[in-house]
Amino acid sequence: MARYFTDEHEWIDLEGNTATVGITDYAQGQLGDIVFVELPDVGAMVEKGKDAAVVESVKAASDVYAPLSGEVVEVNENLDEDPALVNSSPEEDGWFFKMTVSDKSELEGLMDDKAYKSFCDGL
Amino acid sequence: MSAPNASGWKPGTPVQDHNAMAGPDTVTGNRALMLEEPLIFEIGTTETTGVDLPEPQSGSNRLGGLDRSEKIGLPGLSEPETIRHYTRLSRQNYAIDLGLFPLGSCTMKHNPRLNEKVARMPGFADVHPLQPVDTVRGALEVVNELAHWLIELTAMHGVAMSPKAGAHGELCGILCIRAALEARGDAREVILVPESAHGTNPATAAFAGYRVEDIPANSDGRVDLEALKARLGPDVAGVMITNPNTCGLFERDMKAISDAVHEAGGFVYCDGANFNAIVGKVRPGDLGVDAMHINLHKTFSTPHGGGGPGSGPVVLSEALSPYGPLPFTARTKDGVVHLVEEENAAEFEHTKAFGRMTAFHGQMGMFTRALAYILSHGADGLRQVAEDAVLNANYILRSLEDVLDAPFGHSGPCMHEALFGDKGFAEDVSTLDLAKALIDEGYHPMTMYFPLVVHGAMLVEPTETESKAALDQFIGALRSVAERAKAGDESLKTAPHYAPRRRLDETLAARKPILAWEEPNPPGGAPSMSEQDGR
Numbered sequence: 001m002a003r004y005f006t007d008e009h010e011w012i013d014l015e016g017n018t019a020t021v022g023i024t025d026y027a028q029g030q031l032g033d034i035v036f037v038e039l040p041d042v043g044a045m046v047e048k049g050k051d052a053a054v055v056e057s058v059k060a061a062s063d064v065y066a067p068l069s070g071e072v073v074e075v076n077e078n079l080d081e082d083p084a085l086v087n088s089s090p091e092e093d094g095w096f097f098k099m100t101v102s103d104k105s106e107l108e109g110l111m112d113d114k115a116y117k118s119f120c121d122g123l
Numbered sequence: 124m125s126a127p128n129a130s131g132w133k134p135g136t137p138v139q140d141h142n143a144m145a146g147p148d149t150v151t152g153n154r155a156l157m158l159e160e161p162l163i164f165e166i167g168t169t170e171t172t173g174v175d176l177p178e179p180q181s182g183s184n185r186l187g188g189l190d191r192s193e194k195i196g197l198p199g200l201s202e203p204e205t206i207r208h209y210t211r212l213s214r215q216n217y218a219i220d221l222g223l224f225p226l227g228s229c230t231m232k233h234n235p236r237l238n239e240k241v242a243r244m245p246g247f248a249d250v251h252p253l254q255p256v257d258t259v260r261g262a263l264e265v266v267n268e269l270a271h272w273l274i275e276l277t278a279m280h281g282v283a284m285s286p287k288a289g290a291h292g293e294l295c296g297i298l299c300i301r302a303a304l305e306a307r308g309d310a311r312e313v314i315l316v317p318e319s320a321h322g323t324n325p326a327t328a329a330f331a332g333y334r335v336e337d338i339p340a341n342s343d344g345r346v347d348l349e350a351l352k353a354r355l356g357p358d359v360a361g362v363m364i365t366n367p368n369t370c371g372l373f374e375r376d377m378k379a380i381s382d383a384v385h386e387a388g389g390f391v392y393c394d395g396a397n398f399n400a401i402v403g404k405v406r407p408g409d410l411g412v413d414a415m416h417i418n419l420h421k422t423f424s425t426p427h428g429g430g431g432p433g434s435g436p437v438v439l440s441e442a443l444s445p446y447g448p449l450p451f452t453a454r455t456k457d458g459v460v461h462l463v464e465e466e467n468a469a470e471f472e473h474t475k476a477f478g479r480m481t482a483f484h485g486q487m488g489m490f491t492r493a494l495a496y497i498l499s500h501g502a503d504g505l506r507q508v509a510e511d512a513v514l515n516a517n518y519i520l521r522s523l524e525d526v527l528d529a530p531f532g533h534s535g536p537c538m539h540e541a542l543f544g545d546k547g548f549a550e551d552v553s554t555l556d557l558a559k560a561l562i563d564e565g566y567h568p569m570t571m572y573f574p575l576v577v578h579g580a581m582l583v584e585p586t587e588t589e590s591k592a593a594l595d596q597f598i599g600a601l602r603s604v605a606e607r608a609k610a611g612d613e614s615l616k617t618a619p620h621y622a623p624r625r626r627l628d629e630t631l632a633a634r635k636p637i638l639a640w641e642e643p644n645p646p647g648g649a650p651s652m653s654e655q656d657g658r
Contacts, residue, residue, distance in 0.1 A: 035633035058629050059572045083634060 004107060005116035006067045011091055012110065014101070021067055022095040023055065023086065026120045031057040034086040039075040039097055046072060046099065048106050053096050055086065064096065068106045074098040157623060160211045164640045167200035174199075196642075215623045217567040219427070223589050223597050227540045227570035227582025228321065228369055230399045230421030237499055238424065238492035247491045252483035256462050262487060263460040267452040269494045273417055273438055276505070277395075278408030281444030283437045284451060285485040289396055292416025292435030293327040293363070295448060295480050299414055299439060300361050300390040301331060302446035302477040309388065311360035317346040318576050319368035321394045333360060340576055344370035344531040344542075348379060355387035361413070365394035367401065367538035369574040369582070370531050371516065381411025390414070390443065398422045399586070400513055400539035403506030413440040419486075423493035434489035445475045450484055511587035512539045515594060519583055522598045526605045530577050539586070545579025549611030554579035557608045559618035559626060564600035 004012040009027035013020040028034065038054040046052045046066035053064040075097045078085060086094040101107075111119060152159035167173065184190060200208070217224070224231035242248060250262050270282045283299075286292040297314070304311055314328035317338040325335040338354065341347045346364065362384055366374040374380070381391045393407050393415040399422040407415050419434040420427045427433075439447050450464045453471050462484070463471045500508065513536070520541035524532050528546035531537070545554045558568035558581075570582040583601075585594060607615055617626060 033630035033633075035630060056633075058633060060575060 003113060004067075004110035005112070005119075006065075006110055007119065008065050008067070010064065010067045012067050014107070017101055018073065018098055019068055019070070019101050020095050020098050021052075023064060023090055024116070024120075025090045028087050028090040028094075031055065031059065031062065033058045034083045037079040037083050037086060037096065039079065040072045042072055042075060044072045046070065066099070067110070068099065068101050068103075070100040070102045072097050072099050156214075158211050158214070159623075160208065160215070162640060163200065163208055164198045164642075166204055166208060167198035169194060169196050169198055169642070171199035173201040173204065222566060223585060223593050224567050225569040225583045225585060225597065226567065227371075227542070227573075227584045228396060229427065229570070230397075230418070230539070230584060230586055231427060232399070232421075232424055232586040233588035234424055234426050234492075235496060235499070238495045241495040242488050242491040244491075247487065250487060260460065263452055263462060265494055266484065266487075266490050267454055267460045269490050269497070270436070270452060272494070272497050273436055276402060276406065277412075277415060277417070277438045278406035279412075279415070279438035280408075280441040281439045281447050282451070283439065283447045283480065284490070285448060285479070285481045285483070286416065286435040286437055287481060287486060288420075288433030288435045289321075289394075289416055289418045290323040290327060290435075291433075291480060292418075292437045293323060293392070293394065294331060295435075295437045296392050296414030296416060296439075296443075297327055297331040297333070297361075297363075298448075298477050299437070299443040299446045300392065302475065303390065303443055304360055306446070306475065311358055311389070313359045314392075315351065315354060315359060315362040317351070317362070317364060317368070319344060319346060319370050319372075319374075319574060320363055320365040321369060321396055322573065324363040324365065324392075324394055328363060338362070340370070343534040344368070344372050344576070345374055345534070346376065346380060348376045348383075351380060352383050355383055355389065357388065359384075359387060359389045361390035361392055363392040363394060365397065366407075366410075367397045367540075369397075370534075370576065371537040371540040371542045371582070372531060372534055373401070373538055377410040377412075385411065395438075396421060397539055400509055400516075402509045403502060404509050407438070408440065413443050414438070419489045419493040424496045425489040425492040432486050432489065434486040434493070436485070445473065446477050447473075448478055448480050449473070449476045450479070508587050512585075513537075515585040515587060515589060516541050516583070518591075518594055519585055519598060523602060523605070526602055526609070527581070540582055540584035542574070542577060543581040543583070544577045545581075545608075548579070548608045552608045552611055552615055554581055556615040556618060557581070557604050560604040560607065560615050561600065562619040563621050564604065566597060566600060 002014050004014065005024065006012070009024045009030075011022055011024050034055060034057050036056040038056075040046060040052050046069065048067065048069045049065050051063045052066035052072075055062050055064055076095050079094070079096070088094070219231050219233060246261050247265065250259050256263070266284055270284055273282050274280070283295050286295045312334050313336055314333040315336050315338050316325045316328060318340045328335045336354065338351045339347050345368065351362065362380065364374060364377070364380065366377055368374055384391050390413040391411055393412040395407070395415040395417045398415075398417055402422055414437055416435045416437045417423070419425045419436065425434060437447075449468060450462055452460050453463050454460050461467070461471070463473060468474055468476065497505065516539050517536050520529060520532065520537050523529075523541070523543065527543040529542065530544050530546075531542055548557075554571050558571055561568045569584075570580075572580055573582060574580055585597070589597075604615070614620070619625065
């Protein structure tokens with residue numbers, strides 16, 4: 001399984017043709033206490049770089065962009081009851097949704113663990 | 124700074140030592156005039172009523188078996204209990220009548236009492252929207268006269284008076300743009316919204332069915348004109364620009380922006396929430412604006428927030444006026460002011476209206492107050508309002524920029540509001556902590572964490588109605604808490620210390636809000652209200 005990062009502070013776990021998407025530890029730290037996550041509908045088609053979810057913290061509401069294009073196949077329903085999962089376990093239990101990947105060439109230009117870390121250090 | 128009563132002397136007050144002054148707990152939980160107030164349900168039970176109703180004259184029941192079998196669940200209070208409850212609550216609240224209210228972009232100015240006197244005249248206060256037009260000529264005159272002033276002050280062509288508040292006005296303006304585009308068979312999909320715009324702007328555009336795209340701000344905090352021009356095209360319905368913007372800056376390129384947008388076939392919406400900074404000085408129509416809402420509850424001093432309903436008339440350019448909503452007022456050559464509605468719209472050659480924003484005609488009470496304000500100031504007085512509002516904000520900006528980071532302090536004078544960021548605060552101290560400490564100093568905090576382009580933003584708008592002494596006292600308080608934030612004063616983390624309630628768990632409140640009262644121990648095990656409602 002390979003993990004990728006976007007410059008919009010999302011992580012993507014790619015397993016076969018399915019990607020699990022969430023926001024990074026850095027992102028949750030910047031947002032502060034998350035109070036609500038609005039997830040896409042299962043079956044929704046999302047397009048790389050366009051709105052896919054909304055995350056609301058005590059400070060602000062922010063769009064989460066789809067890191068890739070494809071179809072949403074599963075969403076993390078635990079976030080409905082417990083949005084704090086995004087703060088406590090952003091890169092594991094606090095995942096947002098799973099999607100099919102329609103065009104693997106969109107993975108080009110995404111960062112790996114090391115590149116993302118130095119990207120955040122530069123912010 | 125010279126604080127009023129600098130020595131702190133008060134009649135009969137012993138040495139100001141908080142520890143020595145801390146008295147025993149009281150039986151009631153009250154602390155002299157600071158009263159602990161229970162919920163209204165805890166004062167009057169649902170089993171009692173505060174009203175004596177006569178027994179029904181007739182015993183017959185005409186509800187056909189549909190009469191309510193469950194209790195309504197409203198608390199029964201007598202009149203004095205009710206009045207005391209709300210009066211006690213109001214004493215725990217902050218209000219413009221109590222002190223400076225620095226909430227940025229909200230223009231919390233004094234509400235002149237002359238406005239109130241005029242609005243309470245029976246001919247204005249007691250009218251009903253369905254009254255025959257012949258019986259409300261005076262009220263219609265007021266609406267028409269106010270409309271005339273708003274058009275004059277903005278150099279626009281028409282005005283929709285009915286929208287009920289700022290965001291409602293935005294929607295009205297965007298629906299006018301949509302109607303105009305559809306009328307020429309040119310449906311477009313995108314509204315551009317710069318980062319320096321009000322937060323309601325993208326929400327409005329999305330609500331009206333448009334896709335929203337951001338336009339970045341330049342390093343000055345203004346719209347990046349080149350980025351905007353590069354994005355314009357046949358799919359762009361228009362732009363929504365807040366001017367002066369939420370960084371407190373005047374968008375100098377407004378005319379160039381409007382020209383570019385018009386050339387690309389789009390329209391320009393201007394968010395007029397910050398009109399107070401330029402009223403009487405700048406006419407948006409001269410800058411190419413097609414639609415702009417005016418918050419009567421900001422610029423024109425009508426009560427704000429809990430003090431009264433908002434009112435957001437929208438001024439329209441010649442291109443958009445034909446699509447403006449019904450109803451509106453129009454004066455005919457004989458001097459009579461008419462109410463133009465669906466039945467007589469053709470007579471007034473207004474057949475392209477996109478519809479209505481409201482069932483009736485708008486906020487009459489606010490129209491009366493706003494016109495009283497405008498007439499009592501006159502054109503020269505309004506110009507001075509803008510000048511004094513800008514002067515006061517710059518006084519705050521320059522008085523505090525040595526202690527607070529002013530990210531756009533280099534971008535020229537600010538307009539009506541001063542913007543600061545949290546740069547320089549001790550590591551674990553946030554803008555929120557500073558705001559809470561400001562409550563202890565007796566002030567409502569400023570707007571926080573907006574605009575988003577500034578980290579830990581603090582947006583301070585004093586308005587023109589504050590004296591220099593009041594500004595100096597506020598500056599002294601803000602300087603003190605800012606210095607504590609930089610020094611990492613731990614007591615900031617637990618502020619407020621002197622408010623009726625200490626720091627609330629805002630995260631828990633947002634995550635698990637309790638939105639309805641629930642009977643704690645329902646007698647006889649009856650289901651609670653929320654269970655009955657399925658909530």
